[in-house]
Amino acid sequence: MPVTTIAGTEVTVDDEGFMTEYDEWNEEIAAELAANIGIELGEGHWQVIKFLREDYKEQGETPMLRRVSNVGGVPTKELFQLFPKKPAKKMSYIAGVPKPHGCV
Amino acid sequence: MTFVPDFGDDDGDRKICFIASKGTLDMVYPSLVMANAALGEGIETHIFFTFWGMDIVTKKHMDDLQFTWLGNTAMHPPGKKLHMPQGMAGLPGVTAMATKMMKKQIADLDVPEVPEFVQMIADAGGHLWACKMSVDMMGLTKEDMIPEIEDIISATDFIELSEGAQVIFT
Numbered sequence: 571m572p573v574t575t576i577a578g579t580e581v582t583v584d585d586e587g588f589m590t591e592y593d594e595w596n597e598e599i600a601a602e603l604a605a606n607i608g609i610e611l612g613e614g615h616w617q618v619i620k621f622l623r624e625d626y627k628e629q630g631e632t633p634m635l636r637r638v639s640n641v642g643g644v645p646t647k648e649l650f651q652l653f654p655k656k657p658a659k660k661m662s663y664i665a666g667v668p669k670p671h672g673c674v
Numbered sequence: 675m676t677f678v679p680d681f682g683d684d685d686g687d688r689k690i691c692f693i694a695s696k697g698t699l700d701m702v703y704p705s706l707v708m709a710n711a712a713l714g715e716g717i718e719t720h721i722f723f724t725f726w727g728m729d730i731v732t733k734k735h736m737d738d739l740q741f742t743w744l745g746n747t748a749m750h751p752p753g754k755k756l757h758m759p760q761g762m763a764g765l766p767g768v769t770a771m772a773t774k775m776m777k778k779q780i781a782d783l784d785v786p787e788v789p790e791f792v793q794m795i796a797d798a799g800g801h802l803w804a805c806k807m808s809v810d811m812m813g814l815t816k817e818d819m820i821p822e823i824e825d826i827i828s829a830t831d832f833i834e835l836s837e838g839a840q841v842i843f844t
Contacts, residue, residue: 574677587677606678646797655716656681663679673707674785
């Protein structure tokens with residue numbers, strides 16, 4: 571696995587650039603990952619990112635958009651505004667969790 | 675060296691149109707699941723509802739789609755090498771029972787029922803269209819359908835709007 575430096579910290583990533591170690595993540599890293607893909611993190615983004623991290627820790631897998639919306643409490647429309655075009659992939663990239671694998 | 679995933683934000687020109695022509699519970703999911711996935715990938719997505727597929731977006735029917743294995747020889751009870759007798763599917767009450775079982779299996783996968791699924795797709799920016807011939811044939815009006823239907827359009831309109839798109843018939 572490649573190692574790269576993000577926000578002054580060495581982190582392990584996969585070939586695409588997704589972080590692979592849950593515990594290497596911190597908020598400064600999230601801000602830099604977001605900036606890498608043109609997103610400036612605001613309150614709405616943080617709500618999603620925190621939910622993703624908590625839910626991943628509890629469930630052992632990254633939630634799909636429907637779960638982020640129904641359980642995390644951020645409506646689908648808003649998810650597409652916060653993380654345009656590919657919300658599921660972008661939010662997991664920033665939150666330092668794997669890409670979601672479900673179908674719905 | 676930094677690794678930044680390519681989210682394909684600049685690709686932008688892929689477009690998918692689904693034609694949803696069936697109203698049986700098992701046959702409405704393919705277009706809904708794939709349209710939802712396409713939207714999640716940032717692809718411009720349209721669904722054209724026609725014939726029995728009109729039930730997916732008709733307020734009166736969308737929460738009451740049914741499943742039968744009549745005519746479907748591939749129906750096995752989950753995980754078993756058994757065939758369900760075709761004649762049994764025609765008995766009174768069996769469609770209701772089979773529908774209930776399938777709905778439970780779908781819910782167990784945390785996949786939404788049809789009304790919520792259609793709403794999710796609309797919220798994700800999916801474009802929903804109703805077929806003019808079907809609307810006329812079934813005596814429907816725009817008020818019979820969910821407000822997320824953008825318009826009632828003709829076959830010609832659909833051919834125009836699907837120019838350059840990948841078209842998938844379900």
